[in-house]
Amino acid sequence: xxxxxxxxxxxxxxxxxxxxxxxxxxxxxxxxxxxxxxxxxxxxxxxxxxxxxxxxxxxxxxxxxxxxxxxxxxxxxxxxxxxxxxxxxxxxxxxxxxxxxxxxxxxxxxxxxxxxxxxxxxxxxxxxxxxxxxxxxxxxxxxxxxxxxxxxxxxxxxxxxxxxxxxxxxxxxxxxxxxxxxxxxxxxxxxxxxxxxxxxxxxxxxxxxxxxxxxxxxxxxxxxxxxxxxxxxxxxxxxxxxxxxxxxxxxxxxxxxxxxxxxxxxxxxxxxxxxxxxxxxxxxxxxxxxxxxxxxxxxxxxxxxxxxxxxxxxxxxxxxxxxxxxxxxxxxxxxxxxxxxxxxxxxxxxxxxxxxxxxxxxxxxxxxxxxxxxxxxxxxxxxxxxxxxxxxxxxxxxxxxxx
Numbered sequence: 001x002x003x004x005x006x007x008x009x010x011x012x013x014x015x016x017x018x019x020x021x022x023x024x025x026x027x028x029x030x031x032x033x034x035x036x037x038x039x040x041x042x043x044x045x046x047x048x049x050x051x052x053x054x055x056x057x058x059x060x061x062x063x064x065x066x067x068x069x070x071x072x073x074x075x076x077x078x079x080x081x082x083x084x085x086x087x088x089x090x091x092x093x094x095x096x097x098x099x100x101x102x103x104x105x106x107x108x109x110x111x112x113x114x115x116x117x118x119x120x121x122x123x124x125x126x127x128x129x130x131x132x133x134x135x136x137x138x139x140x141x142x143x144x145x146x147x148x149x150x151x152x153x154x155x156x157x158x159x160x161x162x163x164x165x166x167x168x169x170x171x172x173x174x175x176x177x178x179x180x181x182x183x184x185x186x187x188x189x190x191x192x193x194x195x196x197x198x199x200x201x202x203x204x205x206x207x208x209x210x211x212x213x214x215x216x217x218x219x220x221x222x223x224x225x226x227x228x229x230x231x232x233x234x235x236x237x238x239x240x241x242x243x244x245x246x247x248x249x250x251x252x253x254x255x256x257x258x259x260x261x262x263x264x265x266x267x268x269x270x271x272x273x274x275x276x277x278x279x280x281x282x283x284x285x286x287x288x289x290x291x292x293x294x295x296x297x298x299x300x301x302x303x304x305x306x307x308x309x310x311x312x313x314x315x316x317x318x319x320x321x322x323x324x325x326x327x328x329x330x331x332x333x334x335x336x337x338x339x340x341x342x343x344x345x346x347x348x349x350x351x352x353x354x355x356x357x358x359x360x361x362x363x364x365x366x367x368x369x370x371x372x373x374x375x376x377x378x379x380x381x382x383x384x385x386x387x388x389x390x391x392x393x394x395x396x397x398x399x400x401x402x403x
Contacts, residue, residue, distance in 0.1 A: 007225055007376050011383040013369035014390065014399055020191040020362045025397070026297045033276060033392040034059030036153070038160045040278040040291050041065050041138075041145045043307075044174045046091070047073060051109065054091040061149035063136050064088055068109040069096060075136040075147045076111050082131075098133075107133055141165070143174030144289060146278075160275075162227020170268040171287045171307070178287075178307040181317025186302040187331040188352050190359035192277065192294040193389075195302065198355050200230055200273055200381035203373040208354055212347040221377030228275035228388045230381050273381075275388055286313060298359055301331070302352075323349060 019025050039058045042065065046054065053066035055078055062078035064087065078087050080100040087098050087107075097114065098107045106115035111133035116123055137148040139157030141164070146157065153160075171178065188195060198204070202223060205216035216234060224231050272280035277292040286308025293301040306317055319325055323344060324336040334356060337344075341353035361367055372379040390398045 005225070005384050005387040007223065007380040008383050009380075010374060011372040011378075011380040013372060014383060014386040015193070016399070017362060017367050020194060020359070021297050023297045026191075026294055028393055028397055029294070029389075030059045032394060033389060035061055035149050036392055037276050038139065038146045038148050038153075038155075038157065038274075040274070040289060041075075041147045042091075043180065043289075043305075044073075044140060044143045044145055045180070047145065049093065051094040051096070052092075053088060053094055055088050056147070058147060058149055061136070062086055063147055063149065064098075064133075065138065065145060065147060066094065066109060070110070073138055073140065073145065074109075074111065075138040076133040077136055077149070079134065080105055081113060081133065082116075111135065142169055142172045144280075160227065160229075162225075162229050164226050164229060164231075164272075167226070167231065168268050170282050173287070173289070173307045177309055179310050179313070179317075181286075181306045181308070181313045182319040184304045184306075184319045184322060185331045186304070186348075186352060187329075187333045188300045188302060188355060189298060189334070190300055190355040191297055191362070192292045192300040193385075194355045194358050194362070195292060195300060195351070196273070196277065196279075197382050197385065198351055198358070199271065199279055200232070200385060201379055202232065202375075202381070203378040204354075208350055209347050211342070212345060212350060218373060218375055218378040223376050223381045223384075224269075225381075225384060230273040230275075230384065231269035232271040232273075233269055235377075273385075275385070286317075 035058065037059075039056070041056055041063075042054050046052065047065065047067045050067050050069045050071060053064055055062065055064055057063070064076045064078045065073065066076075067073055079085070080087055080102065082100065082103055082105045085100055085102040087100055094109065096109065098109070100106070104115070104117050105113065108114050113128040113131045116126060116128065119126060135151045137150060137153050137157065139146045141161060148157070173180075200223065202216075202221040203218055205213055205221065206218075209216070220235055222233050222235055224233065268282060270282065274280065279290040279292070281288045281290070286306045288304050288306045290302055290304040293303060295301055306313060308317070319330070319332070320327065322332050323338065323346065324332040324334060326333050326336050334352060337349070341349040344350070372382060374380065
């Protein structure tokens with residue numbers, strides 16, 4: 001498996017239409033991509049005390065992330081070693097054990113099997129030392145916790161970072177000056193890749209987002225690859241094309257104070273795309289970490305949380321204040337919008353709107369992709385992403401003419 005690709009000079013669309021509309025294709029991604037990839041789980045500060053835990057599903061793998069009694073962060077498969085029952089739900093704090101709700105098999109926070117009801121009568125020959133929780137892998141970067149379902153991944157956490165530790169990074173969400181807002185969940189009627197590819201499309205910024213992000217034309221943008229990951233920079237500083245990292249510094253003050261060099265790699269990025277499904281966005285009101293969670297081939301949840309200094313979160317820290325918030329289901333949906341996205345002044349609404357339009361287009365048998373815009377600031381990152389994705393899929397799912 002190749003873990004990285006260079007940005008192509010003449011990018012082209014590699015994924016077929018079926019990749020965006022087929023449930024069978026999504027099943028392949030869950031099994032072969034997400035089960036084998038690093039996924040954002042949460043913030044270190046949410047797991048500050050022994051017994052703190054959270055749960056999530058990565059691909060088809062339900063996982064637990066917790067802090068042990070010894071203060072270590074661990075990740076396990078959320079499966080009882082008796083009949084495979086899901087052990088925990090949601091998030092919270094454990095005292096000293098994890099108890100299976102089905103038959104009360106009991107595990108300590110280090111994953112060891114400690115108790116089996118009626119052991120002498122029902123399991124006289126059991127070796128509890130062989131039946132501890134199955135381990136998963138865990139890594140921490142800038143206060144962000146990532147997990148991988150494999151105990152020994154083919155791609156280690158450090159290699160997956162692809163040198164991100166050596167580039168300018170404007171924040172650490174474990175900083176005491178930062179405060180988390182609500183988790184804001186967008187329910188989008190599009191395939192997860194439609195949104196991801198929109199986020200790495202530098203060609204659309206000056207057009208779709210003319211009134212929200214300004215005149216960010218392709219020659220003012222550049223994407224830099226770090227392994228499978230990508231960082232976007234705005235290269236101009238004058239007028240409307242002023243670099244977003246500079247704007248962040250000026251609005252948030254010394255919290256973001258770092259040296260900014262003239263080279264792209266010496267400045268903060270405007271967007272950090274962590275393959276395959278995590279998006280980190282510094283902005284004028286804080287820093288947002290988003291996770292794309294596919295529900296079906298045509299529906300995706302975008303789960304976003306913003307960290308910012310006290311008092312500066314504004315509406316981005318409160319889900320109920322967001323346009324399109326459905327108070328019954330607790331999600332933001334385009335069906336609830338009271339204004340047209342192009343009149344909202346919100347680039348996130350603009351992106352959701354265009355991605356849902358794209359998904360409707362994909363349902364047409366006449367759908368075709370023409371040439372992609374050349375240049376590292378345009379649509380070259382789309383082919384880079386698609387090649388990285390195809391690396392994980394079985395050979396029969398890969399277009400034969402590109403490998």
